[in-house]
Amino acid sequence: MANHIHAAPAPVGGRLFNATTFVAGVLIAIMATILLVRFIFGLGAVTNLNNGYPWGMWVVVDVVIGSAFACGGFSVAMLVYIFNRGEYHPLVRPALLASLFGYTLAGVGVIFDLGRWWNVWNMFWPGSVNLNSVMFEVAICITAYIIVMWIEFSPTFLEQMGRNDTKRKLSRVMFFVIALGVVLPMMHQSSLGTLLVVMGVQIHPLWKTPLEPLLYLLTAITMGYAVVLFESCVASSAYRRKIETHLLTPLSKIMLGFLAAYVVARLGDLVVRGALGSAFAASLEAFMFWLETACFLAPFILIGREADRRNPARLFLAGIVLMLGGALLRINGFLIGYETGDGFHYFPSFPELMVTVGMFAIEVLGYIIITRRFPVLPREAAHS
Amino acid sequence: MANRRDFLRGVLAGGAALTAGVATEPACARETRARPDEALGLLYDATLCIGCKACVAACKEANGNPPVFSTQDHLWDTPLDTDGHTFNLIKMYRNGTMEAKDAEENGYSFMKVSCMHCADPSCVSACPVSAMTKDPVTGVVGYNPDNCIGCRYCVAACPFGIPKYQYDSPTGRIGKCELCRHRHKDGHYSACAEVCPTGATLFGRTEDLLAEAKRRLALKPGATTVYPRGRLRHAQEKVLQGQPDGKGAMRRHGWRDEPDQSYEGTVGNYVQHVYGEKEYGGTQVLKLSAVNFQKVGMPDLPPESAAALSETIQHTLYSNLLMPFAVLGVMTFAAKRNVKADEGEGGNDSERKEG
Ligand code: SF4
Ligand code: SF4
Ligand code: SF4
Numbered sequence: 001m002a003n004h005i006h007a008a009p010a011p012v013g014g015r016l017f018n019a020t021t022f023v024a025g026v027l028i029a030i031m032a033t034i035l036l037v038r039f040i041f042g043l044g045a046v047t048n049l050n051n052g053y054p055w056g057m058w059v060v061v062d063v064v065i066g067s068a069f070a071c072g073g074f075s076v077a078m079l080v081y082i083f084n085r086g087e088y089h090p091l092v093r094p095a096l097l098a099s100l101f102g103y104t105l106a107g108v109g110v111i112f113d114l115g116r117w118w119n120v121w122n123m124f125w126p127g128s129v130n131l132n133s134v135m136f137e138v139a140i141c142i143t144a145y146i147i148v149m150w151i152e153f154s155p156t157f158l159e160q161m162g163r164n165d166t167k168r169k170l171s172r173v174m175f176f177v178i179a180l181g182v183v184l185p186m187m188h189q190s191s192l193g194t195l196l197v198v199m200g201v202q203i204h205p206l207w208k209t210p211l212e213p214l215l216y217l218l219t220a221i222t223m224g225y226a227v228v229l230f231e232s233c234v235a236s237s238a239y240r241r242k243i244e245t246h247l248l249t250p251l252s253k254i255m256l257g258f259l260a261a262y263v264v265a266r267l268g269d270l271v272v273r274g275a276l277g278s279a280f281a282a283s284l285e286a287f288m289f290w291l292e293t294a295c296f297l298a299p300f301i302l303i304g305r306e307a308d309r310r311n312p313a314r315l316f317l318a319g320i321v322l323m324l325g326g327a328l329l330r331i332n333g334f335l336i337g338y339e340t341g342d343g344f345h346y347f348p349s350f351p352e353l354m355v356t357v358g359m360f361a362i363e364v365l366g367y368i369i370i371t372r373r374f375p376v377l378p379r380e381a382a383h384s
Numbered sequence: 385m386a387n388r389r390d391f392l393r394g395v396l397a398g399g400a401a402l403t404a405g406v407a408t409e410p411a412c413a414r415e416t417r418a419r420p421d422e423a424l425g426l427l428y429d430a431t432l433c434i435g436c437k438a439c440v441a442a443c444k445e446a447n448g449n450p451p452v453f454s455t456q457d458h459l460w461d462t463p464l465d466t467d468g469h470t471f472n473l474i475k476m477y478r479n480g481t482m483e484a485k486d487a488e489e490n491g492y493s494f495m496k497v498s499c500m501h502c503a504d505p506s507c508v509s510a511c512p513v514s515a516m517t518k519d520p521v522t523g524v525v526g527y528n529p530d531n532c533i534g535c536r537y538c539v540a541a542c543p544f545g546i547p548k549y550q551y552d553s554p555t556g557r558i559g560k561c562e563l564c565r566h567r568h569k570d571g572h573y574s575a576c577a578e579v580c581p582t583g584a585t586l587f588g589r590t591e592d593l594l595a596e597a598k599r600r601l602a603l604k605p606g607a608t609t610v611y612p613r614g615r616l617r618h619a620q621e622k623v624l625q626g627q628p629d630g631k632g633a634m635r636r637h638g639w640r641d642e643p644d645q646s647y648e649g650t651v652g653n654y655v656q657h658v659y660g661e662k663e664y665g666g667t668q669v670l671k672l673s674a675v676n677f678q679k680v681g682m683p684d685l686p687p688e689s690a691a692a693l694s695e696t697i698q699h700t701l702y703s704n705l706l707m708p709f710a711v712l713g714v715m716t717f718a719a720k721r722n723v724k725a726d727e728g729e730g731g732n733d734s735e736r737k738e739g
Contacts, residue, residue, distance in 0.1 A: 044551030051467065051548040054536035082718045115534020115549055115556050122513035122531050129513065132695045135537050136512035137702070175723040179715035187708055194697055198506050198541045200664075200690030201683060210697055340545045341681070343465065 052344020070102025
């Protein structure tokens with residue numbers, strides 16, 4: 001086995017108050033105000049949700065897409081611990097941190113959208129749960145995964161707090177926690193796709209397939225790697241650190257492998273179901289389908305060749321289009337390709353958008369605070 | 385390298401065993417459910433409907449719902465669609481000059497919009513907290529606000545767009561027709577059927593209603609026939625009435641006794657289809673119309689329910705949690721080998737070496 005020598009993670013250091021954190025703070029304050037109005041006057045007061053489009057921005061973007069973006073931790077952990085690719089180890093902590101935030105916020109964000117949130121305990125009450133409900137499974141797995149991730153990440157805090165004893169004890173069972181941390185996202189990321197199945201005829205043929213769980217799982221994994229590419233590039237430019245090209249280049253190849261599997265499954269399914277014809281109609285759905293498909297195919301052009309995979313700019317771009325493709329698959333399935341009948345329209349209201357922006361701001365702020373104060377990113381000889 | 389190859393072999397073997405296990409597992413396909421034997425429902429016959437909307441008003445009253453306005457003056461209850469406070473609505477179909485009732489071209493017609501009480505309801509399958517439930521005896525799909533978390537998955541799932549959330553309230557509920565089940569214990573049946581002057585909305589056992597619908601379809605358009613009003617009596621009910629069992633007919637069928645309100649009318653020019661007989665496995669509310677059902681807003685549904693497909697996928701993947709536990713086993717095995725070399729997540733403060 002090849003030798004892997006990695007610098008141990010260390011806090012980046014530096015000031016916590018700067019232009020970025022200030023803007024993030026303001027955005028979070030705006031979000032808090034909007035949410036106050038939402039909880040006092042109801043969902044209708046701030047959102048454009050209606051009975052034709054009961055799920056909008058907060059569900060589709062904050063939860064369905066947000067949690068898929070947060071699959072970096074799961075995708076990298078699977079690579080390192082399940083496929084034993086220890087060389088990627090330095091990517092685990094930063095990816096896990098982003099996932100931790102992404103999922104925790106998605107979990108909290110659900111509450112904003114629940115019309116009768118005070119009843120949410122029923123989701124965990126044996127007398128109430130409905131084992132046939134896809135949403136029940138999604139909710140339970142996401143809740144469990146958030147807890148698992150906090151345990152997975154806790155060594156970082158324990159290290160900083162000097163609780164090495166606890167850390168050592170924890171590390172003895174960590175393998176099981178990590179295994180759970182791979183299985184749980186597989187379960188709920190696929191089920192997020194299954195959510196569409198019960199909507200039946202209301203879903204456009206281009207997105208209505210019993211293969212939904214497989215498609216959502218494969219894209220969640222590729223999006224996980226895409227997010228790692230994206231984050232590594234952003235973090236290195238923001239903190240003026242070296243880009244970890246030696247890791248990102250082979251990682252992007254693995255990503256392309258999963259992506260190829262997805263494209264084959266997706267197009268194969270359309271052909272077998274005979275739904276491809278509707279992709280050539282002059283409709284918004286067909287246009288969005290091609291946009292989505294283009295995003296999934298573009299990475300093969302951008303980083304198909306080994307030389308291109310060494311180019312950080314191309315890696316960054318490939319990461320972005322793939323994130324976009326995965327987001328489009330979900331927006332198309334849940335909103336564009338969803339039709340309950342005439343007379344209903346949905347476009348997110350400004351306050352709805354600002355809540356999503358505020359959630360993103362919390363993520364950025366949290367990421368900055370934790371990487372600057374806790375050992376997450378690999379130690380570097382010289383950084384600003 | 386031997387190390388890794390060993391490991392990969394382990395994982396692959398585990399994966400293969402898993403796939404075999406899942407493949408040989410009897411497919412737990414869940415069939416589309418049928419209506420219960422004693423299913424209750426409504427028969428709406430658009431050719432008899434005169435668009436008076438008495439049923440809309442009665443439904444509001446029976447459910448304690450406030451009026452909803454769509455006009456400037458706020459004088460009448462004028463909802464344009466069913467909503468969180470409107471569980472029943474008569475919608476109008478109009479075409480061209482609107483000369484003739486029930487003509488598809490240059491004509492007009494009506495359609496009742498309220499819960500279909502599906503045999504295999506999407507809303508019940510979707511609801512994570514059993515706030516939507518189907519009564520095993522009557523088949524009525526009821527709603528329990530004390531369980532409901534307001535996720536609105538039922539709103540998204542229902543193919544008829546029936547459950548509606550009250551967005552105007554911080555404590556909004558889902559509003560939907562529950563076939564007036566709260567009135568049943570006093571012997572009252574659906575308010576909309578009770579007030580309908582022409583029997584266009586008829587209450588009864590779905591089985592009886594289906595037979596009645598088929599009887600009408602078999603008649604010659606323009607001929608004369610007898611139309612019941614209010615509640616359609618069960619065929620054996622008349623026989624039972626005269627029996628000296630001491631309790632009388634009311635005790636037999638549970639409904640308040642009413643005089644027979646049937647009348648003679650002309651047979652409509654029906655589309656030869658009982659809507660709801662087979663759609664999504666059948667519904668307990670059935671419909672007859674002279675205008676194409678899709679044109680009056682009823683979706684074209686296959687005989688298999690979406691709930692059955694969704695639950696088949698879900699239970700195939702999670703049959704007795706076999707699959708997740710098997711995957712977890714494989715993952716734990718793999719992680720156990722690899723995490724040891726790593727000394728837990730994130731390693732330690734010293735330089736990390738393996739190999
Ligand atoms: S019509 Fe809609 S709300 Fe009524 S039972 Fe069927 S799925 Fe549920
Ligand atoms: S809104 Fe209420 S009734 Fe509808 S699915 Fe969610 S919890 Fe169930
Ligand atoms: S059965 Fe009752 S709740 Fe349902 S539409 Fe008729 S009156 Fe309204």
